[in-house]
Amino acid sequence: MKDPIPESTVARLPRYLRCLSDIAVSEAKCSSEELAEAAGVNSAQIRKDFSYLGAYGTRGVGYDIADLSSQIRTVLGLTRTYPVVIVGAGNLGNALTNYGGFRAWGFEIVAVVDIDPNKVGQPVDGLTIEPMHDLVRIVDDNSIEIGIIATPASAAQTTVNRLADAGVTSILNLAPIILKAPDGVQIRRVDLSTELGILAYHRNT
Amino acid sequence: MKDPIPESTVARLPRYLRCLSDIAVSEAKCSSEELAEAAGVNSAQIRKDFSYLGAYGTRGVGYDIADLSSQIRTVLGLTRTYPVVIVGAGNLGNALTNYGGFRAWGFEIVAVVDIDPNKVGQPVDGLTIEPMHDLVRIVDDNSIEIGIIATPASAAQTTVNRLADAGVTSILNLAPIILKAPDGVQIRRVDLSTELGILAYHRNT
Structure with missing residues (x-):
């Protein structure tokens, strides 16, 4: 069993994943602020949501988009067809x-x-x-x-x-x-x- | 100008309105717990969101669905075509x-x-x-x-x-x-x- 993730966080994860995919067209890293703006939530919410996934960005660099997307996919069960x-x-x-x-x-x-x-x-x-x-x-x-x-x-x-x-x-x-x-x-x-x-x-x- | 309502609350208001409309088919009042379940959020969130609207339910009775729907419509600007x-x-x-x-x-x-x-x-x-x-x-x-x-x-x-x-x-x-x-x-x-x-x-x- 996974650790429980709040339902409201689960509801936001697909949106983050979609935004990360959009941002990844031009960049490999993104800050919580950048993702927050794209997803229409505040950056504190982003950091809190990702803490449930055990995902922490690097200060001054942000999140690695590929790694973070992969973690979200795993949590959501989007690793298969x-x-x-x-x-x-x-x-x-x-x-x-x-x-x-x-x-x-x-x-x-x-x-x-x-x-x-x-x-x-x-x-x-x-x-x-x-x-x-x-x-x-x-x-x-x-x-x-x-x-x-x-x-x-x-x-x-x-x-x-x-x-x-x-x-x-x-x-x-x-x-x-x-x-x-x-x-x-x-x-x-x-x-x-x-x-x-x-x-x-x-x-x- | 309206008082600022947090963006995350705004994003939930249409969902509440839709759920209220569904519940109103069979009832005239609803509790924050009932609405919370229908909308997929927790009831504390509901009460907090509605506090921005100045809408408070009656203890033991809940919210009047028609009044609350009308308030949400006014806030969202859904009072015209x-x-x-x-x-x-x-x-x-x-x-x-x-x-x-x-x-x-x-x-x-x-x-x-x-x-x-x-x-x-x-x-x-x-x-x-x-x-x-x-x-x-x-x-x-x-x-x-x-x-x-x-x-x-x-x-x-x-x-x-x-x-x-x-x-x-x-x-x-x-x-x-x-x-x-x-x-x-x-x-x-x-x-x-x-x-x-x-x-x-x-x-x-």
Whole structure:
């Protein structure tokens, strides 16, 4: 077992990792101040968060980006590939299948399923859309652990239940609705409105 | 001028608002513990964040959801409608145009533009895709303040610059690439990989 890391720190670690990757385009080291600015937190928070990882920068030099990124990846479990299924081959599902940002983190979209027989069999970014009724087999064949819900809101809870029945235990929900997690399943929700909400605040300050 | 609210609190306020809206489906009051669980933070953090708003719950009763939501909306500036333009009418742009979650927050998609002449003139969710070269007029005609970038990564920086030239000062970037903000423009980036990163962590603990 790992030492417990506060949930709020865990939530910031992927953001740091993303910022480090951005900074690494031009530099090999970065200060906590530089990372703090990129990540939108204060530098004291950065140093505290990294203390849970046992990562300490060198005074006047900062953190080695490659080392620090590697430590964050290890803590988050991003040292292997996770097969992912996307449910819903509408605009959102297809956009996610084509989304260039997943693979670098080890998330590989291995299947896209839809309930619409007119979509089944159609190609999307090198994959073929498969029927929802094959979900159990698809999850099993590909050892899928993570599902992304890109269905309409009205179909999202049914989809969670079916993913759970098929053995998927981690779900990212992009439908604009709150979902009930079956036992042993964790759901994270992305609500794009919240990001716009932060933009709105800064328009008014 | 408002009193300064810490940036980390601002970043949590939209999440609280979203959670309050979810809880309000079944209840009129909620405790800081209930909201803390829904929002994935601890209840001390909730009480501290709300103290910046001057919002204090009643012991044993909790917060009035309608009052608290109204206070958060006022602080964030979500008491009016923001016209929004989406640039990029591919799968992602069309998914966002159809996304049901924006309007409830006051974000109204009033225009979708694309550089592809084959897309211009096509309908998407009640709008007609307009040509990128009309961006200045479109922003002006609709008093647009917020732009969402749903272009391929390769076109995203050019798009930021053109939005800025047209007078848009708040940008939400969904392309998986870091962008340089022109003077006076703020950019927020949504990277869906970071959410999957948090899911991955919990698979390993």
